[in-house]
Amino acid sequence: MKPAMENRAKVDLLNVKDEDLVQILSHVLKEVKDTTGRDINGTELLHSLLNTPWLQSLLKVYECLQQYLRTWATPYLSYASGLSLEILSDLRALPYPSYEARELYCLLMEPHMQALLSAHDVVGLKDYEPVLPPLPEDLVNNEEAMRIVCMVKNNQPLGATIRRDEMTGEIYVARVIHGGLADRSGLLHAGDRLVEVNGHPVFGLEPEQIIKILAHSHGTVMFKVVPITDRPVNNKTTLFVRAMVDYNPHQDPGIPCVDAGMAFRKGNLLEIVDQTDALWWQAKKLPCSLTCAGLVPSACMFKRKLKDFWWSQPHTCNKVLSTVDEEDDMMAIDVSILETDEEAFESEELKEDESEFSASVDGIYLAGFRRSLRVCRRHRVQGGGLGPNRSPCCSSSSSLVSPYEEVVRYQRHPEDRHRLIALLGPSGVGVNELRRKLIEINPRTFQGATPHTTRPRKWYEEPGREYHYITRDQFESMVYNNRFVEYGEFRGHLYGTSVDAIKDVLAAGKICTIDIDPYAIASVRTHELKAYIIYIKPPPLAQMKRTRLKAQVTNYCTSRPFRNEDFHEIEEAACRMEQHYGQFFDHVIVNDGLQAACVRLMTAVRRAQDEPQWVPASWIRPTEQI
């Protein structure tokens, strides 16, 4: 087709109306059908082509475009803001403006209205500034596309890090910090090659020298960059994690940029917003007030660091790398005290048993307050007693060594079983006092779990009330099958709290409330029990002394008033417990005044059951470990 004819055809096509098009198409179809009937070569092909859905769709698109061209929005006025200025000046000139005139004046004076009218004019006049200068005529075809990026520096950092390619000496943008100035501009990307900063060529410079140039520039900073051609896609969705370790970028010589780093503590909730770099992630701390993310080591990088740290320490045996390996120290007991007090314990236990025999509220026995179980914790089986490596904390020790634990928001359905409430705290802080109060106030809602024991039943005890009485073989079999959340041995008898005893309480629709030792944390943080862990924290020393003036400390088997050293012991044990296990605490209650602490405990328990909480993702859906 000759150019002139071609143009005419284009014009004709543009002038074509909907109906015309449909008509043309049906003509073509009819024509083709007739010719097919006459068996002309190639007509069948054309027929099927014209009937193809894509061609039909294309024609529909074409019709829509035509329709759009016909109804093209044109500005009613080309200079609306000018007209508004004229109206404003007329209104001002009115000697006695009416109410409507005053209202119109106020409306037109609104900055939003003026901005809207001005935007209308810009669009109407197609007055899109700035007009770029024409490209130089002698432009070499293969010259790299450069981008000039101007940013106005305020007090914020630019939010990007740079690196030097040691082979070529080129400087690249290493990463752009999520939510930072560079990220929000959308103009700088990881992998862009930096050519100039404020007119200074940067080739061959050390990153520190470039940072100096940036530090000395005020106001607008201009970068000349060669944009990266294939930008890596951050296709991983946002991840929420609970930090299982502390991190301080200022103590990490390996961090690419200390100022971009983000410190966090064990137990902090983090939103991982960028995982593009396998070694350094970008994260925000929750609840988040900052828009800008910070650099944190990736899970893989952390594991590497922990491993390096572990190997740099002197070792005598092959222990599992764990953040809780000082537990033994913490729980060490003076066995000699136990041995000398055996007799006293026996009679004390009897006394306690007798007093607890009548410890029932509304005819409901308060199970799980036997002192024998609590005492034997301090004397519990260490590892091999019941078989190789069967200590309960080993069953899921991997959860304790992962630097981040993926978490999700979980809201218990009102018809689902309640979450287990597990209280823990340093011995003597008042864990059992609070737990007892909670159950006493509402024994129909709260209940402890009945422990198991291998010791013989006493005449006044009822099976399943004080204890579940089982043989040693049965007990050991339960241990091997991981059916205990914690267990221990005292004076030749085994005592333990079983998963099934907890499940029985939960199945009865009650809120099972138990107290645990830290080593049992891993056994209750399971999909099955969904434990909500409440840490009972001692108040400051002076307050602890003041509130415990009349209290009795139960020291293995005897009761006596608190002494100064008891308070110091509680404080030190609390410090160690928080340091080693703080990441697992869902809630912390300071046990200052008993009444107030009890009210806070009830509120926390209600929230745990009825409000959304962050829980390990593995409870809700199976995940790969990060």
Ligand SMILES: Nc1ncnc2c1ncn2[C@@H]1O[C@H](COP(=O)(O)OP(=O)(O)OP(=O)(O)O)[C@@H](O)[C@H]1O
């Ligand atoms: N807030 C408080 N104010 C005054 N006395 C308290 C308070 N909390 C607990 N007590 C008292 O402190 C003593 C120790 O409390 P409790 O037996 O509950 O400790 P515990 O944390 O369960 O430790 P253990 O398991 O070693 O017994 C008890 O006599 C208790 O009445």
